[in-house]
Amino acid sequence: MTEPSGIVAECLAYLEQVERKMASTPIKVPPPEGVANYLEQHFGAAVAGLLAEYLVEQGDGGPGWKTLAAILYLGRVDDPVAEEALQRFAAATHIEDYRELAGDTLVALADRRGGRPQV
């Protein structure tokens, strides 16, 4: 197994850092929207593949905050891999809240992509 490098390593380091910081707070786990905000602001779409792969591979098994953060982040990036990952995740998850959020995210993605013409 090779060490991740570059932007991926930076992203993984961030996720580890934020999780560690929040563990001792009342939040206990990072706020998913805050994490998604951070990922979007700092990495743009560059870590979409990483988060997409994470979402599909972990499914319902990962920490809830990270799953939610991944869904929210993938919903903001313009990358086909994000949509595919969200579709696969939505089809596979057994958690209603996740499925609902993933579904809403997919609808929002479709709306954005097939935007209506200006009048």
Added chain:
Amino acid sequence: MAPARPMLDGVELPLAQRIASEDGAVLAQHDVPALEGDFLQDLGRRATRFTLTGVLAGAGAEEGLAKLRDRFHAAEPVPFVSDIGTATKVDKVLIEEMGVRELAGRPARFEYSLTLREYAPPPAVEEEAPPALPPPPPVPTTATLVVEVIVEGEPAFDFSRVTVTTSGTGADGAPVTRTLTNRNGNVWTEAGFPPGQHTVQAMAEAPDSRTGSAPAQVREGETTQVTVTLQAATVVARRFLIHFWFDKGFVEPCMREALQRVGDYSNAHPDEKLLIVGHTDLVGDAGVPSSGIRYNQSLSERRARAVFGFMTFGRDRAAALADWNELRRTQTGGPPTLKDSWGTRQYQYMLQDLGFYAGQVDEVHGDATTASIRDFQRDKGLTVNGTMDGPTWSALIEAYLDRDAPAIPESRFLPNSSAGCDGGILKWLGCEEQDPVRNTEDAWRPNRRVELLFVRAERLPCQQPQPDTFNLPTPGAVSPSWCLGPGNRSQRICFVTPSLQPCAGGPAWCRQPAEPGTVTVRGRIARADGTPLANARYFLIAPDGLYLHTDSSGAADLGEVRSGPQRGRPILGRTDADGRFSHPDPTPVGTYILEVQEPVVVRLADDPGLEAKGNVVCKRMDGTSDFNVLVCGGVATTFELEVTNATRVGGAGSNVFVATRADPGDVLITAVTPAGTCAAPRSITWTGGLPVRGHGLQRRVPRATAGQTTVTATMSSTSVTRSVDIFIVRLTLDVDADRDGTVEVDGTGKDVWQFGAGRKGAVLLCNCDNDDKAAGNLEMDNENVVVDGAADVPDLAPLVVRQSGPLPAGLSLVLSVSDKDKIRVFAQRASTAAALIGPEAALPAEVAVTGAAAADVELGMEGTRFPSVTFDGLVRLTLALREGSTEIATDVAEVRVAPWVMPSHLQTTEELFVVEILGLPGFPANASFIAGLQSAATAAGVTLRQIRGAPFNEDPWAQDFMEIGYTRVPGRQMPVVLNAPNPRELDSFAPGELLGPDFGLRRTLANAAFNTLDSHGNLEVSPPVTLPTGAEFKLGRIYHGRGRSGNPFNARVREFLRAQLVQKPFVVDTDWLAVGHVDEIISFVPSTAGKPFRMLFASTTEALRILRALRDAGRGGLKLFTGKSRTPFQERTVTQILGNAPLLAQNATCQARLDGVESVMAAELGLDPAADIVRIPSLFIEEELAPGFFSALMPGMVNLLAITRPDFARTQLVLPRPFGPVLAGVDQMEQDVRTKLAALGFAASQVRFVDDFDTYHVNLGEVHCGTNSRRLAHATPWWEQTDF
């Protein structure tokens, strides 16, 4: 293709390159079942659409284009000509779309594209003829009377106490009396009022009696308005009437019912005195007006004496008999006399009433009369000679008076006494003809009356002359002396306002009918098979004595011979071909007398309990039924017993009946004879049960006492005997419906549970504590089927099945519940009691209650769960009396499982909690913090409980894992901890350490993943509040952050809180906070100034105001967070903060969100933002690793712990030390808060700032987050909450 040349509104379009038309039909498709294909309906064609494209060029192109554009903008039809248009016969079109493009490099050359639509003019408007005028209104034959009643100077007078009556004469001269009932405020409106001259009288009931009257000239077809001013009234006298045959003082049989009502009234109104006053009409001796004054005085007294004897026979037999025996004797000599010359009519009445004479009361002593006298003499053991000799008269009078005789005690009469004179009681008075109801010198029965007046007075208001017959038959026979004189012989009615005058104040009493209201009389005389007694002669007498007669047209007519030898006798009426009779005018409620002047025996058709006596029938008419009379077809020789108000058990033919005590009315047993036959009085003899007044064919069994009664009836003539067994069962399921901690006896209002003080509905504890924890039991008490030791007994609500009395064989009492999953019922309230009903599969939903026949049975019940989204908290308990599976009767109690309630910061703090942290990664030991907390707890006198050891000591956030609320039943409250749904180290603390005796637990299913919004720092409650709408939340309102997308506030908790009903939750916006808890920005503290609380609310504006003031004062170099280094909480100056534009922008964002939260709090809690909200300086910073979310930069002082005590001086507030800029040794942020709290009554020693900076604060929490508390219940019990 050659270019087309269409013309549009005179503009030639010479270079049209394409013209197309489009036509379409309008087809409607209809669904036809089983039809293959479509069924279409042609609704015509659509407007033709043309599309034209081409080029305009040349010199006129621009002008033509402008013209077309004008037409387009005008949106008006324009002429259109083209070949293709002609083909579709289009003359005018509308320009629907118009596109023009100028071609580059091609000046004055335009491409155009036009879409045209065929113009179809709108159809002409069809004008409808106006509707025909309505027919003219019918000519009114009646009028409307509007009466306004006023009480000067008393706008709040309760007019529901006022009775408005009218008396007077109609246009036809007939007397009219009415009681007005259609009231709106102080105005009574009576439509259909008979025109004529009337007097309106208004009277307010005692206490504070008022009366007033006004004349009313009511004209046909008009609305007459009168105003009556109520003034302090004279004494009101409630009047009953007894009326008499012409020149007689005999009390006729039908008057018996009226006099028994007088007795009932007297019993029901022991504070009122009775005065008996006799009257005569204005016909004197030999019918000569005004010549018989002395005679009439004597006659009026005889009438009064007869009534007095009747009313007191039950307690003074001898005196009554003496008077009546004197009255019946034939007159000799002139007045005064007590002899009243009774004769054949009178003894026929008595014989008939007693069941010895079934013939006509016709004053003819024929064979039938003789035979009846013989029967009577035989029955009484007298000499049987068929003549009315002295002994027979005496025996007959005694027997007549002995039937259901009233016994009005002496204490109910006014005194016949004055200074130095004691004549006993005032038994009666006679007022001769001085007070006619109608001033006529004709014979008129309503004037021939005795009035029985009930008054709240201790004596007559004026002197009275001694009655003429006072010393008859012997001196002292009435009383030893007359003490009320001398009086004025011509003013014998001085004590009442004369009948012909309205009451107008003064000492004279104002008479009002004791039974107000009127009815319209109608009836029918028929045989059992429906055959009418057509064209039958009869006369009918109203309760006021009026003979009701109608003329041939059905109009009211004079019913009494006014003069001549037959004066005073009724004028007979006749039934119609269907046996019907009626009277058109309203007449008073009361007893009516019908005498059928035909050779028939009759009785009331709708009252089988009455014997058939002869040709006279009495009926009380109150508007509920007609006066229907049955003509008897023969004498009954057999009968059956019918039982009403009870249920037959044991199947058809059984003579066993059951009734419960709670059902209305006595159980009635009636001897019912075969259809068409009648039973005479005394033909049935009874044993068991009680007599029914006036009903010889009935017995009654009252419900007052549970038990068995056997009732037997025997028809003496045929020896037919029937009997029934009546079981009166006490079917009572009692609970503490009035919520006073004690079970009522035979409680009422328990079947519908109601919120509100003084309302009804018992309360049940959700028995979620663990009273036998010490014995090693780990279950909550309502999780098992046993009573968990003696300590658990008080947690069981009592339920009492009252002693039922004996039950007939085959019957049982069964207790059932509406939902056995929500309640468990134990056989007793005892530690050894077995569960009878409960959620377990082995337990039923209903159970027979044994032992209740002989004694009360007390059961115990516990709630198995709190109200929830699927359980409204209500359980109906039913005690049924059953025969097999058939339910005979039930008693129902509705109980409510007590909700879980959250105490606010204003409730007394009983215990504090904090987790002892020995040191965690990023979270140092908190010993110093605990010491500060302990100091405050000690000052308040409250125990601080430290949660120690693993795994608890890995979770510092004591606020977030549980909420300690309470549940409450009358006389008992129990803390109940609601555990938060997040998985965390403190999870097992509440079930393991708190759940125990009298400390309950409500578990919430844990989330799959941790959600900070579900921590209970995000769940708080306000103090009691009242909204501007008047809605009152006596237990405050719960509020919480609403949650985020993907992280909603836990739905189960939200629904649970709503289901408790009494603290209506609402949400606020905490999404923008990293932690997201309401306690970061909102807190409530008690106050001694004005409102008993204030809301403390985070404000960046306040913090920046303080910082700017310091900077402006040249103190910008003062430091915040002195000595701190951890990013972003490192030491920095005032100037640095105020110069940090991103930080200021972040705080502006936070303030905007705070403003929104404040608006919501103010609206939902009815707070005055200026007076009720105290703004606490706060600074926030955006989380670097979670952009878009904010945390407290300066320790959040709103995030405090209120240790509330009943003695306000001992209340302590523990706040995080803000580490603000220190000037002259004083933290300026602290100082600001201290000043604001001092205004609420807090002394400096009650406000404690503790250092939580390096422990809780840098980890995004403060004092409230790190602590928890147990508090007492609200002063107001939850069941008094009425706004939801």
